[in-house]
Amino acid sequence: MTERLKPTCPNCDSTRLKPVTFKETFTPRGQQVVVTLLGMKCQACGHEAGTWDQHDENLKRLAARKAAYGGLLMGEEIVALRQRYGLTQQAAAKIFGKGKIAFSRYENEASYPDDGTTLMLQAAIEMPVFIKWLADRAGVELPLWKQRTKDDAAARGALRAASPVEAAPPRAFKNSASRAKPRGKTAHAAG
Numbered sequence: 001m002t003e004r005l006k007p008t009c010p011n012c013d014s015t016r017l018k019p020v021t022f023k024e025t026f027t028p029r030g031q032q033v034v035v036t037l038l039g040m041k042c043q044a045c046g047h048e049a050g051t052w053d054q055h056d057e058n059l060k061r062l063a064a065r066k067a068a069y070g071g072l073l074m075g076e077e078i079v080a081l082r083q084r085y086g087l088t089q090q091a092a093a094k095i096f097g098k099g100k101i102a103f104s105r106y107e108n109e110a111s112y113p114d115d116g117t118t119l120m121l122q123a124a125i126e127m128p129v130f131i132k133w134l135a136d137r138a139g140v141e142l143p144l145w146k147q148r149t150k151d152d153a154a155a156r157g158a159l160r161a162a163s164p165v166e167a168a169p170p171r172a173f174k175n176s177a178s179r180a181k182p183r184g185k186t187a188h189a190a191g
């Protein structure tokens with residue numbers, strides 16, 4: 001029974017796995033930030049991997065490093081923003097007025113965006129309409145914009161359904177329903 005619960009090496013199926021740690025170093029604003037990550041090393045074949053628990057713990061440790069970033073964004077936050085809208089690194093660079101390799105460097109934390117760019121990225125993360133505005137201005141299409149807009153609407157709908165306190169009283173519901181009438185019909189009735 002316990003034998004089955006023992007993690008095995010994905011490479012050679014050995015159960016001779018030894019916990020190891022490794023360090024990742026980041027340098028936001030020139031300051032060294034070292035994160036110790038957990039993993040397993042196979043004593044049979046040398047393969048390095050980790051358990052799901054270690055993976056979760058590593059994600060927590062990586063997220064916690066942001067406290068030392070002085071307002072800068074972590075590489076994975078920039079990746080998440082870019083991928084959320086289905087952008088390539090080059091398309092993202094065009095939207096934010098940066099050079100072709102800028103996003104590759106930001107995402108690997110080989111360098112960090114300046115404070116003005118950080119502010120724009122932060123605004124784009126918090127306000128979807130802002131990245132849409134920037135993209136339109138740069139003439140760049142956001143491939144997943146429609147999908148994301150649908151997701152957000154669905155999320156708001158689910159939130160309303162889940163919290164009865166937020167439910168609108170009958171009168172307000174009636175008002176919003178009449179407001180939702182197609183524009184053309186209203187114009188016809190008025191004229």
Ligand SMILES: [Zn+2]
Nearest residue numbers: 009012042045
């Ligand atoms: Zn192995």
